[in-house]
Amino acid sequence: NAGVTQTPKFQVLKTGQSMTLQCAQDMNHNSMYWYRQDPGMGLRLIYYSASEGTTDKGEVPNGYNVSRLNKREFSLRLESAAPSQTSVYFCASSPVALSDSGELFFGEGSRLTVL
């Protein structure tokens, strides 16, 4: 069972470079999310997509863009990477837009270092 798959798992960028993190889920979930996790900060929501065709900003959207390509895929793009974007990025999905179940299914994470 694949669940939520993220690529790449590791990436090193130089300041100013661009890259896209890919995320795909095979659970037929409607909602997908991108979080970043930094030491001592907890997970912070970057962007989310409540359903196919919609995207909304989360707590820390600056410097990022997203695309909900179809129901399965939700990508995160860094147009001009900055050292402050060094982090672990998690993609997650949920069957509906965060009902009271509160369960998010996470990918394994993508570790990004910006030099």
Next chain:
Amino acid sequence: RKEVEQDPGPFNVPEGATVAFNCTYSNSASQSFFWYRQDCRKEPKLLMSVYSSGNEDGRFTAQLNRASQYISLLIRDSKLSDSATYLCVVKGYSSASKIIFGSGTRLSIRP
């Protein structure tokens, strides 16, 4: 003040011990509460929801105190496999942006 606060630990306890940690939240309008578990360098996974009346799942007991705005997690008869970081999660309204993760409490169980 952070919206969700947890003692970062680490809590270092012997196998078989009982350990408890709390999580406080600042928004009194918060509606739903959860505990997630995150193993080292892995993704978070839902451990259990926290219900108003308190709830138990095997060795794990979660409780909610709305008056004092905290939730707690109690682990009885701790196992080596319980070593992980426990994330407190608080959900406000229906918007995804109202889900707040605590920074986690690290638990280490020693033989």
